[in-house]
Amino acid sequence: MASTSEIIGQLNQARELAFTSKESFPQVLRHIFNFVNNPNIEIQLWCARFMKESFTVDESQLSIGDKIDLAIDAMDSLIILSNIKNLDIFTYAIDTAIVLYKLIFRYVADNDGCQDIWNKLNMLKKSLIDKYSNNFPYEESFNGEINQVKNLHSKLELLKFVILVIDYQSKSSSNIKNFSLLKVNPHHTLIKPQVIEAESYALLDLVLKVFNQDILVPPLVTATLNHLSIICKRKPQFLSKICSILENFESNNKLQSNYQSIESFKLSKKYVDRTLRILINHLLRNQLVPPQFQSSLNKKLSSLINRGDEIRKKNILIPNADDSKIKKRSFEGFANPVKKLKLDKPDYKNLYCLNEPSNELNGFDLSTLPQNILISMTLAALNKIHTKKLSLALDIIGSRYLDVINSMSPLLKQALAAEQQQQLQQQQQQQQGLPDVYDIDKLGGGENGESDDDDDDDNVGKDYNPQTVFSLPPPKPLSLQEKKDHINIIIKNFFKLSNREIVDIDNTNNTETDEVNGYKINKELSSIAIKSWKKNSWSILLTRLATRGMRNQDNETNELSDMIRNSIFEFFLDNIHTRIDLIIEWLNEEWYSEKVFQEEKYKESIKQQVLQEYEIKPNKNDYNYQLKLNSKLDELKVDTPNYTKWAGKVLDAMIPFLEPNDRKIFIRLLSDLPYLNNELVQRIKSLCFDPVRIKIGFLSLQFLIMYRPPVKQDCINILKELSESDQDDLKDESNKLLAKYT
Incomplete structure (x- = not known):
């Protein structure tokens, strides 16, 4: 395989040919596009520089017609270059994008119907505009x-x-x-x-x-x-x-x-x-x-x-x-970020000091505060701090600790050697039958059998022998029935919480804002499901226990998680009117969790497949690794059979008991379900055949046609089927909606 210097040498020869021969320029530039996929940063930098030079030459070297054709062909390569985290490459990519945007925008304006070209131009535009608000190609800092x-x-x-x-x-x-x-x-x-x-x-x-x-x-x-x-x-x-x-x-x-x-x-x-x-x-x-x-x-x-x-x-x-x-602007960083302490006698407190050492706040003793206040302060701090700032602070403290340990290592070695020597002398005394300094009388009691508490406290641990230490046996694995019993206990406890009168506790300091005290709230920390206990917190925990905590890995786990799902389902059936929020929340969590887990599994296999194809032909003109990967990921369709099963059960259980005045509840359920397909929509048809509840059925179909486009055709098919019915009222209603929406 050719080295990087050899490849760049060949590229330089191609560049000379391009700039000396106007006829060869387009062919050379198209050939260079293939080298953008090379993972070597030097080759990518060369390609980015050459593309900028090529699109900024005048018409004496490259005609405007060739430049437009090449601009269209260069879009894929330019999108790849614009996402490489290298300042020089990124700068060249922006300069090239400015020229390409002018050429391609005018081309699309004159040639209506260039959907693929327009989509790629928008992709490039969005990629660059998004980077204007951040520090690309550098990492975003916690310090605004x-x-x-x-x-x-x-x-x-x-x-x-x-x-x-x-x-x-x-x-x-x-x-x-x-x-x-x-x-x-x-x-x-x-x-x-x-x-x-x-x-x-x-x-x-x-x-x-x-x-x-x-x-x-x-x-x-x-x-x-x-x-x-x-x-x-x-x-x-x-x-x-x-x-x-x-x-x-x-x-x-x-x-x-x-x-x-x-x-x-x-x-x-x-x-x-x-x-x-x-x-x-x-x-x-x-x-x-x-x-x-x-x-x-x-x-x-x-x-x-x-x-x-x-x-x-x-x-x-x-x-x-x-x-x-x-x-002066308030400082968001650390006033004392040094990773090595310069004190002759390191103080444990100084390991964690990130503000000015002379700050009087360092002398405050937090141990004097009640535990509940300390916990509240800690949670509030974690909720506001940026993840990267917390990570950097821990890195500084860890470096200080290692530095202190390394500087004290000679003393530690001496202490360890002395301890080992003392243990060796004790073993020799025991082997020779000499009286041990730690006599049993001193540990057990005196002449009158009275224990000496002071001696007990002083000598605890001095007879330690690792060979005689008792270790607990590993816990026995629970049988399936035992697991079911425990799950039933957990479910009962959660439903007990649902019946209790709990006052919602909401900390106003935890509300999400763009900035708090000069620091941006970290999204990862502020997006937790439960910041404080509320009346519906039990339902969030129970649904996530079934969907995430006990995700489907084997039949046994699936059976246990279905126990939780079935308990939620039965709880809903007891009162469908007041518990509709619970069922919507559960089904949304069910669909989202299943979709995310399935997507990750499919994506990994697709990446491996595309990578293997790319390794076979990395420089072929008809192959582009990144676009191929993105294309396959876009085409990925993830099935959620578990969600479909339980959503169907909810509809089957709910539809027979709907009253004419329940149409708002039912339509709300249909609007808030995260996913609908033909299998679920077909269940609405039974409502249309019921003279008492016919309005609910047709209103639901009309709502889905208007606001749920993915199932619009399924609803229209149902209306066509109903329009062929023998019942006049069904025909009239169906034909009205068909005339309006087809």
């Missing part, structure tokens, strides 16, 4: 401030792409010659003006978020202001939104970042204000400002001019009295 100031290079590149999408997906003024949504056929089947223009409004909001941050990020703010000057000129519909943001933006209200000096912060404000002044002046001079904003923006411009004149008169880098008014 770091996320704002980090990875600015790729964010600036992505900003260019987002602005391009806004420009192409919204209408421009009629006097603007640049391409926009205005030049697309309003009846285009793929490019629907209302949909994609609404998306451009949402993207503009995403871009303008930078002005609402509590700190200044000068490169991103100034770049956004420069792009807005173009948007304002071409898109009058966005002017009100942009002018409102500019009117309310004030650099003096921003906080100093913990990652910039005070001098850097003052310079940031200076250059941001200057760029803002230039933009507002440009808008006013070209009469682009709406009337309602002219007065306020004129005042804003005057204020910025006066502020700039003041700054020019003095050196802002020299400390002055106003520096004390600058507020």
Whole structure:
């Protein structure tokens, strides 16, 4: 197999051929697309760089027709490159995507019906826009401030792409010659003006978020202001939104970042204000400002001019009295993140100290607090902390502990050697018949048979002999009947809880918000099923015990979990009107758990199958590993037989006892069931044959046709069947609905 250097050498030769021969360029570039699948990062970087160079050449080297054809062929490779976690590759991919988006959007606009091409373009667009809000290709940090100031290079590149999408997906003024949504056929089947223009409004909001941050990020703010000057000129519909943001933006209200000096912060404000002044002046001079904003923006411009004149008169880098008014952003990281303690005598408390060592809070003794308060404090902290922050804190503490242990290892070795020597001497004394220092009289009692409590306490454990220590035998496995008995006890206890009057306990501090005390709540911790005990908590635990805790692994486990399901089912039948919430919650959990478990099992086998195919022919023109995998995963259909079985039982048990005034309950059940198929829908037909409950049957079918598209055809088939009935009322109702929905 060729080495990386040999492959890159061959690629360089192909590059020279492409740039020296216009006729060979398309063929060479198509051949390069196959190398994107190579897992070697150097080869992928070479491909990303070459693709950028190729699509930015002029028509003397690559005609516009060839460039469009190549752009369509390059979509798959570019999607792969845009998801590789390498900054250089990602940057090249964005630059290439900017060119490709222009070419392909215009191509689709002129050629209606290119569904596959349009789908791939949307896939690429979504992939890049999603990355604008995070730190890709780097990992997201628990520290929101770091996320704002980090990875600015790729964010600036992505900003260019987002602005391009806004420009192409919204209408421009009629006097603007640049391409926009205005030049697309309003009846285009793929490019629907209302949909994609609404998306451009949402993207503009995403871009303008930078002005609402509590700190200044000068490169991103100034770049956004420069792009807005173009948007304002071409898109009058966005002017009100942009002018409102500019009117309310004030650099003096921003906080100093913990990652910039005070001098850097003052310079940031200076250059941001200057760029803002230039933009507002440009808008006013070209009469682009709406009337309602002219007065306020004129005042804003005057204020910025006066502020700039003041700054020019003095050196802002020299400390002055106003520096004390600058507020710093609260720090989200650790004030004491060192992994090695520099103390001569390490204190156990210092192992866990992540704030300033001089902080008086370190001296607070938590052991003086009641246990219930400590538990509440711990749960509240775990609910708010970011998972990555907790992981990093534990890593720091673990490193400190290992460092202390390693530094004390010589002393530990000496102590261990002394202990071993003492044990050896004791064994020698026992073998020689010498009196042991730990005499039985001292342990058992004195001359009068009285025990000496002090001696007992002092000598406990000194006669330890590992050969005489008793260990408990392993527990005996329970028989199936014993397991059933235990499950019955558990079920009875849960149903006892359902009958108790329990006041819902809700901690308002645990409500999910985007930010709490400057920290983003971790979704993994905040999405737990039970944060505090409520009246319906028993049902959540019982349903999850059946679906997740006792998932189907063998017939025995399946039988035990069915015991729980059957008990819930019978509990529901006792009162179907008041317990409909319970049955909906259970069936939703049943479907979701079964679907997730089955999907994971199928996905793993599909990945192995596709990987084996890729290893056989990794560089074939007609094979793309990632797309093949995604295609097979999209086609994956997961069956949920367990859910279908119990949902059918619920319908079979409920339908015979429905009264005419129960239609709301029944339709609610149908609307909240997570999945319906022909087998389940067929059960509704019996209601239509009942003269008393005929309205429930037809209302249910009508509801499913309107709001459950996957079973629409099944319902229509039932109506067609009913329309051929001998009963006139059935015929009339069926024909009415068929005429309306077919």
